[in-house]
Every structure is written in structure tokens, then in C-alpha cells.
Amino acid sequence: MEQQNGFEEPKIALEKTEAGREGDALVTKLQHLPVEPGVYLFKDVRSRIIYVGKARSLRPRVRSYFQAARNLDPKTQALVQQIVDLDYIITDSEVEALILECNLIKMHRPKYNIMLRDDKHYPYLKVTLEEEFPRVIVVRSIKKDGGRYFGPYTDVGALRETLRLMEKIFPLRSCKKKGFSTSGRPCLNYHIQRCLAPCGGQVSQADYGELVKQVIWFLEGRFAPLAQKLTVQMEKAAQAWNFERAAQLRDQLEALQAVAEKQKIISAGLEDRDVIGVALGFQEAVGQVFFVRAGKLVGRQTFWLRNTQGAEVSQVLGEFLKQYYAGVETVPPVILLPEELPVTEKLLLEEWLAQKRAGRRVKVVVPQRGEKRRLVELAVKNARLHLEEQVRQEEAQQEQRTEALQRLQQQLEVPVLPCRIEGYDISNIQGTDAVGSMVVFQAGEPDRSQYRRFRIQTVSGPNDFASLQEVLRRRFMRGLQERVAVTRGELEEEQTRFAHFPDLLIVDGGKGQLQAARQVMKELGVADIPTFGLAEEFEYLYTEGRSDPLVLPNDSPELHLLQRLRDEAHRFALEYHRLRRGKTFFSSVLEAIPGIGPKRRKALLKHFGSVKRIRQASIDELAGVPGITAKAAQAVWDYFNQMDVEGETDAP
Numbered sequence: 001m002e003q004q005n006g007f008e009e010p011k012i013a014l015e016k017t018e019a020g021r022e023g024d025a026l027v028t029k030l031q032h033l034p035v036e037p038g039v040y041l042f043k044d045v046r047s048r049i050i051y052v053g054k055a056r057s058l059r060p061r062v063r064s065y066f067q068a069a070r071n072l073d074p075k076t077q078a079l080v081q082q083i084v085d086l087d088y089i090i091t092d093s094e095v096e097a098l099i100l101e102c103n104l105i106k107m108h109r110p111k112y113n114i115m116l117r118d119d120k121h122y123p124y125l126k127v128t129l130e131e132e133f134p135r136v137i138v139v140r141s142i143k144k145d146g147g148r149y150f151g152p153y154t155d156v157g158a159l160r161e162t163l164r165l166m167e168k169i170f171p172l173r174s175c176k177k178k179g180f181s182t183s184g185r186p187c188l189n190y191h192i193q194r195c196l197a198p199c200g201g202q203v204s205q206a207d208y209g210e211l212v213k214q215v216i217w218f219l220e221g222r223f224a225p226l227a228q229k230l231t232v233q234m235e236k237a238a239q240a241w242n243f244e245r246a247a248q249l250r251d252q253l254e255a256l257q258a259v260a261e262k263q264k265i266i267s268a269g270l271e272d273r274d275v276i277g278v279a280l281g282f283q284e285a286v287g288q289v290f291f292v293r294a295g296k297l298v299g300r301q302t303f304w305l306r307n308t309q310g311a312e313v314s315q316v317l318g319e320f321l322k323q324y325y326a327g328v329e330t331v332p333p334v335i336l337l338p339e340e341l342p343v344t345e346k347l348l349l350e351e352w353l354a355q356k357r358a359g360r361r362v363k364v365v366v367p368q369r370g371e372k373r374r375l376v377e378l379a380v381k382n383a384r385l386h387l388e389e390q391v392r393q394e395e396a397q398q399e400q401r402t403e404a405l406q407r408l409q410q411q412l413e414v415p416v417l418p419c420r421i422e423g424y425d426i427s428n429i430q431g432t433d434a435v436g437s438m439v440v441f442q443a444g445e446p447d448r449s450q451y452r453r454f455r456i457q458t459v460s461g462p463n464d465f466a467s468l469q470e471v472l473r474r475r476f477m478r479g480l481q482e483r484v485a486v487t488r489g490e491l492e493e494e495q496t497r498f499a500h501f502p503d504l505l506i507v508d509g510g511k512g513q514l515q516a517a518r519q520v521m522k523e524l525g526v527a528d529i530p531t532f533g534l535a536e537e538f539e540y541l542y543t544e545g546r547s548d549p550l551v552l553p554n555d556s557p558e559l560h561l562l563q564r565l566r567d568e569a570h571r572f573a574l575e576y577h578r579l580r581r582g583k584t585f586f587s588s589v590l591e592a593i594p595g596i597g598p599k600r601r602k603a604l605l606k607h608f609g610s611v612k613r614i615r616q617a618s619i620d621e622l623a624g625v626p627g628i629t630a631k632a633a634q635a636v637w638d639y640f641n642q643m644d645v646e647g648e649t650d651a652p
Contacts, residue, residue, distance in 0.1 A: 122152030221293030277379025401444030
């Protein structure tokens with residue numbers, strides 16, 4: 001049987017699988033998969049991408065998932081049960097497939113892929129080399145714009161400390177100014193020696209570029225050559241009797257040496273390398289990266305990975321390396337690992353990383369002894385300690401949440417522990433673009449996948465009571481319908497969105513909102529759900545059958561839980577209302593143009609992205625939009641230019 005990437009093509013098992021899926025489109029795709037390298041995407045019943053993988057040969061790799069279940073680990077079995085469709089993209093090489101896999105995982109964040117947790121939020125430091133006089137700024141993503149990026153920084157405190165230190169050592173500009181002239185007036189930063197004032201012509205572009213080069217050395221951890229260069233500049237300034245400049249360089253040098261002294265000397269060989277450590281938990285793992293530059297340990301970063309249950313260390317290690325180095329620009333010539341990767345995977349990684357280093361070789365090594373092995377073991381130990389600390393914190397937090405729920409059950413006298421709490425709020429301005437929100441807390445924590453929002457359809461004017469009733473009526477009617485469909489076998493449990501009812505329901509407001517909610521719930525036969533109104537002014541809780549409000553202690557965890565729920569419902573409703581209001585405004589501006597109907601309005605906004613850009617477009621640009629005739633383009637142009645003549649304000 002054919003063997004690719006360590007998988008034998010399971011012809012017999014696949015035939016058995018396909019026999020039970022006659023007429024399924026998935027079967028046809030499995031039978032006609034190509035043998036070229038590429039990326040495959042598994043989809044569930046809702047056409048959501050739930051797994052992304054790469055393969056040197058697509059056919060045997062994809063078909064291996066559909067072998068006998070006993071040959072698959074539990075996680076893969078769960079994945080296969082969810083697959084109802086697949087897609088694939090052919091690439092020219094396995095390296096291209098690896099790069100595409102990393103990009104697709106980051107884009108779709110599939111349910112069953114091992115992923116860096118919240119990696120999209122990690123900040124980077126960017127040196128804006130594309131600007132005439134570069135700055136150092138904090139950004140959240142990497143773009144191919146000519147800038148130089150450092151990071152990601154998982155420790156925001158370390159990032160801020162780095163910025164503070166750089167401001168002290170390197171007087172780069174921090175303003176956003178784009179135009180520079182020799183007659184400009186320097187700002188305060190120049191007078192306190194925190195900027196060289198390129199805006200006032202106080203420094204040449206060449207001298208400023210030298211400072212930028214030093215900043216890059218500093219961020220790379222190359223303190224020795226930087227200190228040497230600063231020393232030479234200081235001595236030249238002193239010899240030229242420029243004692244003020246020499247004193248500035250002396251202060252920079254002392255600050256730099258203070259940083260360098262904190263670095264631990266790792267190797268006398270002055271090598272650059274990254275040291276990787278990984279520790280596995282039950283459902284998560286920790287990746288630790290030590291940065292060794294010029295033989296010194298200059299920093300470390302900790303990363304969390306999710307969906308690692310049942311995975312081997314080598315598998316987690318491989319996924320971590322791909323996703324981590326896909327997001328960084330600086331790759332050292334040597335990467336030290338705690339365990340060996342499969343040979344094909346290792347060679348593929350080395351080839352890909354060499355491409356990121358502009359063709360210079362990268363070695364992925366597992367040291368067996370000596371100081372390199374000790375450093376790897378130190379990285380693994382640090383990763384394990386982070387994991388254990390996180391587990392302890394999560395256990396303590398879970399205990400606190402459970403205690404808060406138990407106290408809430410006692411205080412509110414509800415029959416069951418309120419594991420699922422739903423909160424509702426209405427948002428509008430004088431009755432326009434009214435919307436409602438539903439937020440869900442599971443076991444005391446927000447479950448954002450369960451949040452729902454509603455556009456009010458049957459209520460006109462500022463009537464929060466009627467709007468709340470519409471939201472609850474739609475929510476529970478849909479839930480009752482889904483329950484019936486599940487009972488009849490017409491709907492799978494995982495396809496439902498409203499079938500799970502709350503143990504406790506909270507509406508934002510007092511007696512009026514509570515009464516409106518209870519009326520609808522009685523009509524629909526769900527009045528057995530405990531319901532309370534939380535009035536914001538005094539944080540009073542109102543419930544049916546009780547004249548006086550229930551007052552929880554201001555510092556109690558149970559009140560804080562309900563306040564978080566209420567605030568989340570308010571935030572979620574307000575966000576949706578702003579979105580609706582913005583769309584209404586943009587639409588209303590274009591509605592006033594003769595001959596521009598809904599389809600043309602949609603085409604214009606899709607093409608230009610905003611009313612402002614439509615207004616700035618020429619007649620030829622407007623006529624180039626699909627569906628916009630020359631007459632319609634003239635009407636749009638005339639309308640906005642007439643607005644300019646009359647002094648109308650521009651749309652935001």
C-alpha cells in the first residue's frame with residue numbers, strides 16, 4: 001500500500017466508510033482527491049471550517065482520517081464524526097502548503113486545530129522604516145509595509161518597560177507628524193532630550209538613521225556592538241570638546257550597560273539561537289521561548305496553546321513552531337528543541353525557516369548533553385511551572401465562581417444552581433434603530449458563542465417594555481420550536497441555538513421591565529424560569545410576588561456576578577445599536593440621490609467602503625462600479641458637489 005507522511009492509504013477501511021455514505025458529496029471528493037501537495041479543510045454541517053491540515057500528498061493523508069475508528073485517537077474520532085464536507089487547495093510544494101496552512105488556521109481558528117491561544121491579540125514593536133524619520137510604535141499585526149517588527153510580546157508589562165527604557169536611551173521622535181521642514185518649531189520632547197527634533201531640522205536624516213540602526217540592535221539584543229559604538233561616539237565628542245553631547249552618550253551607555261548586566265551569559269561562543277520548551281496539560285499546553293543573542297539570554301516569551309488534549313509532545317511542538325515563526329520576522333540560525341520531530345517535518349521546517357532568513361540555513365537541533373541541553377531543560381521547566389500556576393489559578397477561580405453561584409441561589413431562593421444565566425437589554429435613541437441583546441453566562445463566566453442580538457421589528461417609538469417583550473417572545477418561541485424539532489429527529493442537538501433555557505433570567509430594569517417580561521413568559525409556558533429585574537441606580541433586584549426589592553451586599557461576589565452580566569448585556573446591545581445606526585445613516589445619505597436604489601447603494605458602498613470615499617470619487621470612478629450607469633454616476637457626483645456648495649457636513 002502507498003505510504004505518505006507516515007500514513008498508509010487505508011483502501012479497505014475507506015471502502016467500508018464510503019459504502020455507508022452512498023450519494024454523499026463527501027464520498028465523491030474522497031474518491032477523486034489529487035496526489036499533489038496542498039492543504040485540506042474539513043467542514044461541519046453548518047459549513048464551518050473545523051480543521052485545517054497540510055499534506056505532501058493530499059489523497060492518502062485525507063483518506064487516512066476515514067480508516068477504522070479503532071486506529072484513531074479519541075480527538076480525531078470526534079473530528080471525523082463532525083465532517084460532512086471537505087475542500088482542498090493544491091500548492092506547488094510542501095513548504096507552500098505549510099505557509100498556507102498557518103495562514104488559514106490563523107484566519108479561521110478551526111475548532112480541532114492546536115492553536116496559539118489569543119495570539120491575534122499579542123502586540124509587536126514596529127520600527128517604521130517606511131517613514132522618512134522612523135518611530136517605534138506598538139501594533140497588533142504584521143504587514144509587509146517596509147517596517148521592522150519585533151515580538152510578539154505576551155507580557156505587556158515587559159513591552160512597556162522596553163518602551164520606557166528605549167525612550168531614555170534613544171531620543172527617537174514619538175509624534176505622528178508626516179511633513180518635515182527646517183523651519184519647524186521643536187516640541188517639548190526636544191528640550192528634555194527625548195527627541196532629536198527632525199521636525200525642526202535639528203538632525204540630518206543620516207544621523208537619525210544611525211540612531212534607528214542602534215534601536216534595531218537594541219531590540220535584537222545585540223548590546224555589545226551597540227555599547228562599543230556608543231563608547232566610540234562618546235570619546236569622539238569628548239575629544240571635540242562637545243561635553244554636552246558626550247554626557248548624553250555617557251548616560252545612554254550607562255543605561256544600556258545596566259540592561260546588559262542583567263542578562264545571563266549562556267555561551268562563550270556568542271551564538272544567536274532560540275530555545276523552545278513545551279509542557280502539556282489536559283486541554284492546554286504552554287510553549288516557552290528563550291531568546292539567546294550573542295551568547296546571552298536576553299528575554300523569554302510564554303505562549304498558551306489550546307486543543308492539545310490527547311496530543312504528543314512532538315505534535316504540539318511542531319504546531320507551535322509553525323504558528324510562532326509564522327508571526328515573527330527574526331529567525332536565528334539555530335533552534336533548540338526538547339524532543340525530535342518526525343524527519344520529514346523537521347526538514348520541511350528547516351526549509352521554510354531558511355526562506356524566512358533570506359536563504360540562510362536554519363538548524364533545528366535536539367541537544368543531548370552540555371549547556372545547550374541544560375538550557376532546553378530550563379525552558380521546559382519554566383513552561384511546566386507556568387502551566388501548574390495557571391491550573392492552580394483556574395481551580396481557585398472556579399471555586400470562587402461556584403461559591404458565588406451557590407450564594408446567589410440561596411439569596412434569590414431559586415430551585416436549582418443557576419449554571420446558565422441569561423441577561424437582556426434594549427438599546428435605542430428616541431425609538432430609532434431599536435435593538436435587543438441576549439448574553440449568557442455559563443458557570444459564572446461569559447459564553448460569547450451563546451450571545452444573540454435582535455433587531456426590533458414590531459415596535460415603533462421609544463417603548464422599551466414592548467421591545468423587551470418582542471425579544472423574549474422571539475427567543476422562547478424559537479427555543480420551543482427547536483426542542484420539538486430535536487424530539488422529532490428533524491434537528492441535531494448541536495444545531496440548536498435557543499433550545500437551552502436559562503436557570504435564571506435577568507432583565508435590565510425595574511418593576512416595569514420585569515412585569516413585561518413575565519407576561520410574555522406566562523403566555524409561552526416558560527413562567528417556571530426564575531426571573532429578576534436588576535435596577536441600575538441602586539442595584540435593587542425585583543421579582544414577582546415580592547413588593548420590596550431584594551438588596552444584595554454591595555461587596556458580595558453574587559452581586560458582582562449579576563452586575564457583570566447586566567453590563568455585558570448593555571455593552572452588547574449598545575454595540576449593535578451603533579452598528580445599526582451607522583448603517584441607517586449611510587443608507588439615508590444615499591437614499592436622497594435620484595436614481596440610486598437599494599442595489600446601486602449597496603454596490604457603491606461595497607466598492608468604495610464609505611460615503612466619504614464615494615463623495616471624493618470622480619465621475620469616471622463612479623461609473624466604473626458594476627451596475628452604475630453614466631447617468632447614475634453623474635447624479636451621484638452632482639449630489640455631493642451640490643452638498644459642498646451648500647456647506648453640508650461630510651459623512652463620518
